[in-house]
Amino acid sequence: MTDVYVVKGADPAEIAYEAIDKVFREDSSALSVLLKVNTGFKGPAASGLCTHPEAVRGLIRFFKERGTKKVYVGDSSIVGTDSIEALKSAGIWDVCREEGVECLNLDDSGMAEREIPAPVMVERLKLSKLTFEVDRVVSVPVMKTHMYAGATLSIKNMKGCLYQRDKTRLHRIFKPLPENARGKCLDYGIMDLAKICYADYALVDGFVAMEGFGPSGGSRVDLGLVVASQSPAAADLVCLRLMGMEPGDALHIDLVRENKGLKFEDIRVFPADYRKWGRRFVRAGEQDLRLSFSNFRVVDRGACSACHAAVLQFFRYHHGDFPDRKLITLACGRDLQDEDLRNGGEIVLVGNCAARFRERFPFCKGCPPVPSQIARTIAGGRTFDD
Ligand code: SF4
Structure with a gap:
C-alpha cells in the first residue's frame, strides 16, 4: 500500500513536522536532503503564492533533530524573476538563516543534462546539479490551481529544478501528441520530466492554498493542512480530492501515476475521512x-x-x-x-x-x-x- 497523511492544525510548522514524521522513516545521519520549495514567483509570504515559510521551518527542524548530514532549501524561479529575491519575499530565506541551513538558487549549483528514458515530448533536459547530488529530495509545493496544468502540486513543483531557460521548454513543445493522448503537450512534458526528476518524498503545503488564476494570479484559500507521502503521485491525487477535483482535471498527475505503476486502489489515506477538510477550488478556466x-x-x-x-x-x-x-x-x-x-x-x-x-x-x-x-x-x- 502507498500511504498518504493529511494533517490539519493551526500551526504550519507543527503540522509539517508531524506529517513528515509519519512518512520519513530513514536514518538520515549520513544523508543530504534538499527541501525543494516553490518560490517560482516573487510575492508576499504566506499568501498562497509560495510555500509557507513556517511549513519550511517545521521540516528543517525535523531533519535537524534527526541529525541529518546536510539540509538544503532551494528553488529556481521563473525566467526573469530573481530567485534569491523570491526566496526572501516568501520569508523562506530568513527562516533558513534563523535555523542555520543553506538556502539557495538551485541554478547556482551548476547544470546537469540528462537523457529522458522512453521520451514522449523531450529527449533531454538540463537540470540544476544539486537535484542529483543530494541523497534525498522532498518536494514542498504550495497547493494551487494552474491555468494550463489544472493544478500544480509536488510533481509539477520539480519543474523548478530545470536549469535556467530550460524551464520554458515544457511550455513550448510543438510536437504531435501520441495517438489516443489524454492530455496536452505540457502534461506529457511533465511526465517526461518525472522520469528523471521525481522527489523521494512529498510534503504539500495546503495551509494557505490558491484557487482561480493560479499559479500566480489566484485567490488565497485557508485550508490549514498539509499532505505527506513517500509517493508524490499519491500525495498529488489526494490533494486533487481535497481541492474538489478529479484526476482528469490535472492530467499530468494521472500520466505520472500510470508511468510509475501506481494503482488507485493501492493508495491509503489517513485519516480516511480527510475529505471533510477539503472544499471545491475555483478552477482557472472558470475565471x-x-x-x-x-x-x-x-x-x-x-x-x-x-x-x-x-x-x-x-x-x-x-x-x-x-x-x-x-x-x-x-x-x-x-x-x-x-x-x-x-x-x-x-x-x-x-x-x-x-x-x-x-x-x-x-x-x-x-x-x-x-x-x-x-x-x-x-x-x-x-x-x-x-
Ligand atoms: S514567451 Fe518568450 S518572451 Fe515571453 S517570457 Fe517566455 S521566452 Fe520570454
Missing part, C-alpha cells in the same frame, strides 16, 4: 478573463508561463486604465503567425518572442515583459526602446 475585461483579447501562440504571469499581472493592476479603448489584442509567443494579427483592434506585441513583428505593431520588449511596461506601450501606442 474567464474575457468576461472581466471585455475590451481585451489575448492571442497566445506558444508563450511560456513567464509571459502568462506578466499578462495576468497586467490585467490585475492595469485592466481599468483603458476604459475608452474599444478592443486591444495582446499577442505573445514565438509561434505567432500573420493571421493572428489581422483582426482584433489595436495589436500590442508582448515579450521578446513576438519581436519579429515589431516593425508593424507596438512592441513591449522583455523576457518576460514587465506588466507596467505593457501598460505603457498600450498607453503610448508605440514601442519604447529604453
Whole structure:
C-alpha cells in the first residue's frame, strides 16, 4: 500500500513536522536532503503564492533533530524573476538563516543534462546539479490551481529544478501528441520530466492554498493542512480530492501515476475521512478573463508561463486604465503567425518572442515583459526602446 497523511492544525510548522514524521522513516545521519520549495514567483509570504515559510521551518527542524548530514532549501524561479529575491519575499530565506541551513538558487549549483528514458515530448533536459547530488529530495509545493496544468502540486513543483531557460521548454513543445493522448503537450512534458526528476518524498503545503488564476494570479484559500507521502503521485491525487477535483482535471498527475505503476486502489489515506477538510477550488478556466475585461483579447501562440504571469499581472493592476479603448489584442509567443494579427483592434506585441513583428505593431520588449511596461506601450501606442 502507498500511504498518504493529511494533517490539519493551526500551526504550519507543527503540522509539517508531524506529517513528515509519519512518512520519513530513514536514518538520515549520513544523508543530504534538499527541501525543494516553490518560490517560482516573487510575492508576499504566506499568501498562497509560495510555500509557507513556517511549513519550511517545521521540516528543517525535523531533519535537524534527526541529525541529518546536510539540509538544503532551494528553488529556481521563473525566467526573469530573481530567485534569491523570491526566496526572501516568501520569508523562506530568513527562516533558513534563523535555523542555520543553506538556502539557495538551485541554478547556482551548476547544470546537469540528462537523457529522458522512453521520451514522449523531450529527449533531454538540463537540470540544476544539486537535484542529483543530494541523497534525498522532498518536494514542498504550495497547493494551487494552474491555468494550463489544472493544478500544480509536488510533481509539477520539480519543474523548478530545470536549469535556467530550460524551464520554458515544457511550455513550448510543438510536437504531435501520441495517438489516443489524454492530455496536452505540457502534461506529457511533465511526465517526461518525472522520469528523471521525481522527489523521494512529498510534503504539500495546503495551509494557505490558491484557487482561480493560479499559479500566480489566484485567490488565497485557508485550508490549514498539509499532505505527506513517500509517493508524490499519491500525495498529488489526494490533494486533487481535497481541492474538489478529479484526476482528469490535472492530467499530468494521472500520466505520472500510470508511468510509475501506481494503482488507485493501492493508495491509503489517513485519516480516511480527510475529505471533510477539503472544499471545491475555483478552477482557472472558470475565471474567464474575457468576461472581466471585455475590451481585451489575448492571442497566445506558444508563450511560456513567464509571459502568462506578466499578462495576468497586467490585467490585475492595469485592466481599468483603458476604459475608452474599444478592443486591444495582446499577442505573445514565438509561434505567432500573420493571421493572428489581422483582426482584433489595436495589436500590442508582448515579450521578446513576438519581436519579429515589431516593425508593424507596438512592441513591449522583455523576457518576460514587465506588466507596467505593457501598460505603457498600450498607453503610448508605440514601442519604447529604453
Ligand atoms: S518572451 Fe515571453 S514567451 Fe518568450 S521566452 Fe520570454 S517570457 Fe517566455
